[in-house]
Amino acid sequence: MTGTPLLEIQDLHTSFRTDGGTVRSVRGVSLTVAKGETVALVGESGCGKSVTAHSVLKLIPMPPGEITAGRILWQGRDLVPLPPREMNRIRAREIAIIFQEPMTALNPVYSVGEQIAEVVRLQMRLGRRAAMDRAVEMLDLVGIPDARRRVGDFPHQFSGGMRQRVMIAMALSCEPQLLIADEPTTALDVTIQAQILDLLEEMKERLGMAILLITHDMGVVAEAAQRAVVMYAGRVIEEGAVDRLFTEPAHPYTRGLIRSIPRLDGGLGRHGRLQTIPGSIPSQYADPAGCHFAPRCPLAQADCLAAQPAMSGPDPDHLYACFHSPLEAPAP
Amino acid sequence: MTAPLLSVRDLTKTFPTRSGMFSRNKLAVHAVDGVSFDIGQGQTLGVVGESGCGKSTTGRCILRLIEPSGGSVVFDGKDVLALDAKGQQALRRDMQIIFQDPFASLNPRMTVGAIVAEAMTIHGLGADAADRRARVATLLARVGLKPEHMGRYPHEFSGGQRQRIGIARALAVEPKLIVCDEAVSALDVSVQAQVLNLLKDLQDELGLAYMFIAHDLSVVENVSDRIAVMYLGRVVEIADAADLYARPQHPYTEALLSAIPIPEPGRRKTRRKLEGEMPNPITPPGGCHFHTRCPIRKLPLCATERPEMKPCSAGHMVACHLRG
Numbered sequence: 001m002t003g004t005p006l007l008e009i010q011d012l013h014t015s016f017r018t019d020g021g022t023v024r025s026v027r028g029v030s031l032t033v034a035k036g037e038t039v040a041l042v043g044e045s046g047c048g049k050s051v052t053a054h055s056v057l058k059l060i061p062m063p064p065g066e067i068t069a070g071r072i073l074w075q076g077r078d079l080v081p082l083p084p085r086e087m088n089r090i091r092a093r094e095i096a097i098i099f100q101e102p103m104t105a106l107n108p109v110y111s112v113g114e115q116i117a118e119v120v121r122l123q124m125r126l127g128r129r130a131a132m133d134r135a136v137e138m139l140d141l142v143g144i145p146d147a148r149r150r151v152g153d154f155p156h157q158f159s160g161g162m163r164q165r166v167m168i169a170m171a172l173s174c175e176p177q178l179l180i181a182d183e184p185t186t187a188l189d190v191t192i193q194a195q196i197l198d199l200l201e202e203m204k205e206r207l208g209m210a211i212l213l214i215t216h217d218m219g220v221v222a223e224a225a226q227r228a229v230v231m232y233a234g235r236v237i238e239e240g241a242v243d244r245l246f247t248e249p250a251h252p253y254t255r256g257l258i259r260s261i262p263r264l265d266g267g268l269g270r271h272g273r274l275q276t277i278p279g280s281i282p283s284q285y286a287d288p289a290g291c292h293f294a295p296r297c298p299l300a301q302a303d304c305l306a307a308q309p310a311m312s313g314p315d316p317d318h319l320y321a322c323f324h325s326p327l328e329a330p331a332p
Numbered sequence: 333m334t335a336p337l338l339s340v341r342d343l344t345k346t347f348p349t350r351s352g353m354f355s356r357n358k359l360a361v362h363a364v365d366g367v368s369f370d371i372g373q374g375q376t377l378g379v380v381g382e383s384g385c386g387k388s389t390t391g392r393c394i395l396r397l398i399e400p401s402g403g404s405v406v407f408d409g410k411d412v413l414a415l416d417a418k419g420q421q422a423l424r425r426d427m428q429i430i431f432q433d434p435f436a437s438l439n440p441r442m443t444v445g446a447i448v449a450e451a452m453t454i455h456g457l458g459a460d461a462a463d464r465r466a467r468v469a470t471l472l473a474r475v476g477l478k479p480e481h482m483g484r485y486p487h488e489f490s491g492g493q494r495q496r497i498g499i500a501r502a503l504a505v506e507p508k509l510i511v512c513d514e515a516v517s518a519l520d521v522s523v524q525a526q527v528l529n530l531l532k533d534l535q536d537e538l539g540l541a542y543m544f545i546a547h548d549l550s551v552v553e554n555v556s557d558r559i560a561v562m563y564l565g566r567v568v569e570i571a572d573a574a575d576l577y578a579r580p581q582h583p584y585t586e587a588l589l590s591a592i593p594i595p596e597p598g599r600r601k602t603r604r605k606l607e608g609e610m611p612n613p614i615t616p617p618g619g620c621h622f623h624t625r626c627p628i629r630k631l632p633l634c635a636t637e638r639p640e641m642k643p644c645s646a647g648h649m650v651a652c653h654l655r656g
Contacts, residue, residue, distance in 0.1 A: 044520035045491070159609050160383075189382035189547060191606045194591040198605070216520060219593030242597045260525035261595050262554045264577060273532065274525040274554065280490050 378556030
């Protein structure tokens, strides 16, 4: 890695106060995204990946949410203490976001053109006419056929895949340097998912932006990202180059995750059994002293319950939080 | 060959719709358009396709949760579509369904014990309440829950556990066939693997047949004996699972297979990319429904004539003018 990273999250803690107690959704997450790079933030439901991403743009409702500790350095500048007005200048113009469900993220009573133009007018100070032209240009760029005519259509007149293209057009209208893509293909069919992943890749090349891709799908990670950060129960448990992560996953959770994916050519056949991770994720209120994965871990020993392992590893490009990973076994 | 447990022929379902609020033009969506297949005792048929292809409607028509518009459904020698209300109730003892969303398909005001026992009461199973309780306890244990969970409510469980409750409910009446309608689609991958393994174990143990509806070909491969691929209300290809994956014939099946992201970096294959999206089912393209997106189409034949299902090898049928 060269120079300052575009985005550097340092020891982020985000919690929510609820009637049942405080939920510590993010418990000390650190990660970096370099210029022009795609980093996947992976994990299962409730692991804190979306809260981490939303914290970057401060899109979590505060209260009940709160960033209790940590820094979010955007090109060296900490976003956490930034007042709302300053934050608004960063949104869309420098960091943009797209969401999983484009139907709920778009406003149903405005045409898609008006919604894109609004962003452009506010952020780039363009006039009405120029902003609308920009909207047409963007819709065309993301592959909406007949963009000039469709710019006046409303979100419900588009299919799911086309709505996601509209979202991407809106997010990229101010040419941000970082796009946060929060499960952008989860609600789409596989053939449409393939189209959207290709579109993101193409846009990334064209605009030279970086992507923080939040996903639960290891297949999407393998195809779209250069680096991956794996989260479990609010913490990062492994990170590294995608090739390394898939060929030598070090953390037992990452291993379990990769092995439990049903594969097309797994040769498992109809009577074979998939490998599973026993048990289920811990309660959101749980606050164990040791490793959160220990109760489900095949390698757990007494020390795992006593202290939380720190991220480490022989190679600085591949780090993991495990005391007993086989990768760390002493060399013969 | 013995008669199959379930035999579906030319099943159709049309939903009337209107083009505008005041329009007099009545149109119809052909959600299921002449679907035929068999499921043998203890076998699994996987049914795959993208949203709106009619796979769920097909599953529901078989159970008559949706009344089919035409065709025939024969289950265990009985003509399902000719049954009266009483006959239908008896039929549902043999055919059950598990739904996709474990949050929406369990009554939040009933305890888990009551949810699982309800069908037993309806079908008069079990000698008395105590006997039914004992059966519920056994069932819960069988699907990996604890008998003491009986008194709890659905909201106290995680998604995977709720899906286990749904499975226990379906098993309560000792059915022969279970329609699994996207039963694992809403689950995280590690939990999904647990539930898939449970379904397989139950099948081996109880000789169940499954109709396994999913949009994910990699999940279906792992559970199915045979697989049917649907597009816009029609089955376009049906074959033994291994054969379908090794030798897909229909261009849509090929595209579907190659669109799946492979969890192995560097094996990014050349994708057979599909242009465009699924057409509006109210006004589907003529001839072969797939011809508007097909990479190998040959006009005008494909646009004018509907391809019939024809065998291309033993047990492998495809509906394409250019293949098979």
